[in-house]
Amino acid sequence: MTISVIGYDGSPLAPAAGDRLAAASLVVGGARQLRAVGVPEGVPQVVMGDVEAALDAIGDGDRERVVVVAGGDPGFFGIVRALRARGHAVEVFPAISSVSGAFARAGLSWDDAVVVSAHGRELRRAVNACRAHGKVAVLTGPGAGPAELGRALAPHTPRTFVVCEHLGEPAERVERVRPAEATTRTWRDPNVVLVLDERTVAASAADVGGGGGGDSGNGCDGGGPRWVAGPGPGPAAWALPETAFEHRDSMVTKAEVRALALARLGPRLGDLIWDVGAGSGAVAIECARFGAAVIAVDRDEAACERIRRNVWAHRVRVAVSRGPAPAVLDHLPDPDAVFVGGGGPEVVRACADRALRGVVVALAAVERLRPTCEALAAAGFAAEAVQLQANRLAPLPGGAHRLAAANPVFVVWGAK
Ligand SMILES: C[S@@+](CC[C@H](N)C(=O)[O-])C[C@H]1O[C@@H](n2cnc3c(N)ncnc32)[C@H](O)[C@@H]1O
The missing domain is CATH 3.30.950.10 (Tetrapyrrole methylase, C-terminal domain)
Known part of the structure; x- marks a missing residue:
């Protein structure tokens, strides 16, 4: 038997929905909605407090003419999912979602x-x-x-x-x-x-093209009319070249290292990522481009200013927290994942104690490899490590090429 699901937003019901209600043999709904729609006299009602209990009352579908009344559009974060999950067929009369x-x-x-x-x-x-x-x-x-x-x-x-x-x-x-x-x-x-x-x-109001140039927050909208609802499709490119970021003395995580770090961090909408020892903020900015909330931490005021300029240039949101780790981390909300680009094992330990999902560390000094792995293991992470060394193709006079060696870097990561 098909269940009629009627959405209610304060407006009079559509005639077809009113007909279903008038002919109902059982009406289920929230107390406010049942009061508002006016259930016909004598028809049994189930007031929905606990959704599962109300679904139990509906039974397995052998009842005739069951009507469920719910707020707004029942197909949007609403009762339709739970009814379908129990195998019920439904017809929906939606109202305007809240x-x-x-x-x-x-x-x-x-x-x-x-x-x-x-x-x-x-x-x-x-x-x-x-x-x-x-x-x-x-x-x-x-x-x-x-x-x-x-x-x-x-x-x-x-x-x-x-x-x-x-x-x-x-x-x-x-x-x-x-x-x-x-x-x-x-x-x-x-x-x-x-x-x-x-x-x-203001930016989205100015976007007469339909929202494409609006600022959804991750700087990745590009131009042109909006074609997808919500936060947008995500970045068209990542592991951006170092030239995409203002940096001092090449103090920027190299693109090849950033690629692995981002893959292991897995930043996405709903996450909070810390970039500790953020330097140029390149990792923080790339995480923000994936839709995550990000806090960049650096003890150096000039670095923080540089991070803010890079954040502005990339049209993303990144909170910048200036101060020495690990002390400054005490005031921050717990992260899903952390990138540690600067700071010793003590910082790694503090980050691992707080991270809910993962920690990624980039380091150059061989001596730090073991204490870093141990710090991750002590916090319950399964630690893995790799040494990355990229040789980029670089042009020579006369159309020839050489391999330009970048310094080797260890990337250590742990996941829970
Ligand atoms: C389970 S969701 C149902 C959403 C519903 N399907 C809709 O389209 O509005 C419940 C939440 O929707 C919101 N909501 C539902 N009815 C509302 C109303 N009349 N006014 C404001 N918020 C409402 C509240 O945030 C509430 O906690």
């Missing part, structure tokens, strides 16, 4: 927005997406609402929150606040939060 409604209230386009859910999921991935991107919609949940988002982002991530409570309901309220203010207010569920970087919003 995300669509929130962007409408803010008067913004959203094909270039990142949409993340913290509803029943860990908050850190949503927070990292907000750090990395300038236009994010967050579906919130208990313990993962505007206050918790504000606490995670303030004061280092300047953003505007548009908190949209009870969209489409009489209790609807839309508030614009800074992350710090969000931590001190009381918010009502349900709500969806738009986390906006005003520069991104």
Whole structure:
């Protein structure tokens, strides 16, 4: 038996959806939605608190004329997935999603927005997406609402929150606040939060071509009309040449080494990557181009300035933290993966203690190889290492070529 799934956004139901409700033999839904749509008298209802319990009440499909009422578009982070997972056939009458409604209230386009859910999921991935991107919609949940988002982002991530409570309901309220203010207010569920970087919003508004030139945060949009929704397709090139970065005395991780480091770091949307001893910031910037949130750490003020210039030139977001590792790392949120380009085994040890997924270390001194491997192993990582030595083809007069040897580098990595 096909289950009719009706979305509700505060508007009157479409006639076909109203017909299904009028003929229902069982109606399942959230308390607010059941009240709002008006279930016909005498028809049994199941109030959906616990989704699994409600699905159990629907049974295995032998009931006639079951109607499920859910908020917004039930096919978008909604009940349709759970029903399909239990093998039910469904017909869907969607309403406007809370995300669509929130962007409408803010008067913004959203094909270039990142949409993340913290509803029943860990908050850190949503927070990292907000750090990395300038236009994010967050579906919130208990313990993962505007206050918790504000606490995670303030004061280092300047953003505007548009908190949209009870969209489409009489209790609807839309508030614009800074992350710090969000931590001190009381918010009502349900709500969806738009986390906006005003520069991104301005750039995307200026993009009359449809969003292609807009700033989704990873600097990889290229030009031309936007053709894919969300954060964009990712970088067309990586392991960029050293000439792509301002650097001092060739203090930049070479492209061949960066290629392996990036492969082992695996930076992506929702991740936080540290680049410790960042130098030019080349690794940090490449991680940001893959959509990750990134913090570049360097103790040298001139290096930090250089990193900021490189970040600006590549149109990415990278937070820069100046100070000596490991002490400065204490104040940073836990990373998924860390690249250590400078600092001894003590720094590697501190990074390995905090990294959730992986650590990659580039080093030149032979004596550091063993303590680095030991530091990774002590933190529970399976350590591997390789020595890389590239010989680049270099032109000679008369059209001939020679091999120009770069210094050998050890790349050590550990994964959990
Ligand atoms: C499981 S998701 C459901 C999303 C839904 N399918 C949609 O399209 O809006 C639940 C989350 O959606 C958001 N939400 C649902 N209804 C809302 C409303 N009326 N006003 C604001 N946010 C809402 C909240 O973030 C809530 O925690």
